[in-house]
Amino acid sequence: MDVVHLWKAYGDKLVLRDLSFSAPPGVTCIEAPSGGGKTTLLRIILGLEKADRGRVEGLEGARLAAVFQEDRLLLHAAAIENLTFVRAGAEEAAAELLEELGLPLSGQPVAEFSGGMRRRVALARALLAPSDALVLDEPFTGLDTQSRAACLACLRRRGEGKVVLLASHNPQDARELDARVVRLPAI
Numbered sequence: 001m002d003v004v005h006l007w008k009a010y011g012d013k014l015v016l017r018d019l020s021f022s023a024p025p026g027v028t029c030i031e032a033p034s035g036g037g038k039t040t041l042l043r044i045i046l047g048l049e050k051a052d053r054g055r056v057e058g059l060e061g062a063r064l065a066a067v068f069q070e071d072r073l074l075l076h077a078a079a080i081e082n083l084t085f086v087r088a089g090a091e092e093a094a095a096e097l098l099e100e101l102g103l104p105l106s107g108q109p110v111a112e113f114s115g116g117m118r119r120r121v122a123l124a125r126a127l128l129a130p131s132d133a134l135v136l137d138e139p140f141t142g143l144d145t146q147s148r149a150a151c152l153a154c155l156r157r158r159g160e161g162k163v164v165l166l167a168s169h170n171p172q173d174a175r176e177l178d179a180r181v182v183r184l185p186a187i
C-alpha cells in the first residue's frame, strides 16, 4: 500500500501535510503524539474520510478489517456472537481466537466486560474477519501487560502476510512487533 502526497485540513487546521510512505506486507506503526493525525490518516485509508489532495494506492479491491478507536461492539451480544457476526459459521475459529486472547466463551454480554476485555474482542473480531489488510487504531489501549502480550503474539501470527497499519503512541509496539515505523511530522 502506498500513501502518496496526502493532504488533509479541518478548516484552518492542517493535519496531514504532503504525507507519503509505503507499507508493504507486515506491520507498519504510525507514530505521532496525541492529535498528530493518526486517526485521520487511518480513516482516509479506510475510505471513511476524504483527503483534500493525494491518494492511497494498492488497496483497490482489498478487504479491510479495522479496530477503531472506539470498540464498536454489539454490546448486548456475547463475545463469540460479536465475532461470528463478521464471519458466519466460524464458531470454532472464533472460540480459538477468544481463547488465545484470554476471553471467556460464556454467553455473558460484552456490555458486562471490562474496557480491556472489550478492546480484545474488537481485536479478535478484526483478526477473524476475512481481510487482506488490517487497520488498527490504538488496539492495545487499556490492556494490562499479560493481555497486551497475548494480543501482540496473536497479531504477529495472524497478521502474517497482510498489510497491517497500527496507530500507536507507544514506541514499544513497533519494537515488539518488529515493525516499520512511519512518524507523522509535527505540523
Ligand SMILES: Nc1ncnc2c1ncn2[C@@H]1O[C@H](COP(=O)(O)OP(=O)(O)OP(=O)(O)O)[C@@H](O)[C@H]1O
Residues within 6 Å of the ligand: 010, 013, 015, 032, 033, 034, 035, 036, 037, 038, 039, 040, 041, 069, 169
Ligand atoms: N472531524 C473533525 N473536525 C475537526 N477537527 C478534527 C476532526 N477530526 C480530527 N480533527 C482534528 O485533527 C487533529 C488530528 O486528530 P486525529 O484524531 O487524527 O489525531 P490522533 O493522532 O489520532 O490523536 P489521538 O492519539 O489523540 O487519537 C486534531 O487536532 C483533531 O482535533
